[in-house]
Amino acid sequence: xxxxxxxxxxxxxxxxxxxxxxxxxxxxxxxxxxxxxxxxxxxxxxxxxxxxxxxxxxxxxxxxxxxxxxxxxxxxxxxxxxx
Numbered sequence: 001x002x003x004x005x006x007x008x009x010x011x012x013x014x015x016x017x018x019x020x021x022x023x024x025x026x027x028x029x030x031x032x033x034x035x036x037x038x039x040x041x042x043x044x045x046x047x048x049x050x051x052x053x054x055x056x057x058x059x060x061x062x063x064x065x066x067x068x069x070x071x072x073x074x075x076x077x078x079x080x081x082x083x
Contacts, residue, residue: 001042018043 001018008014020039022031033039040046046063052073060071074083 001038005042 004016008016018039021034023034024030025032040063043063044065045061045067048060048062050058050060052058055075055077057074057076058071059074061067061069072083074081
């Protein structure tokens with residue numbers, strides 16, 4: 001991850017996307033990253049994707065330097081993404 005962040009310093013137009021699988025923690029009643037906090041601490045922005053009722057999904061901004069923590073509902077269809 002450190003090497004990828006250094007590569008991005010040389011090219012500001014380069015976008016690096018990390019994904020991290022999560023698991024539910026029944027004791028804390030929340031989700032937690034399987035890979036620990038490494039991806040979170042090394043990212044500039046974090047968007048949490050979750051499935052709701054039926055085909056509805058929610059994208060929630062969790063960490064962003066210039067955006068407020070908001071969420072948006074969307075549906076994935078055979079024709080693309082609808083919101």
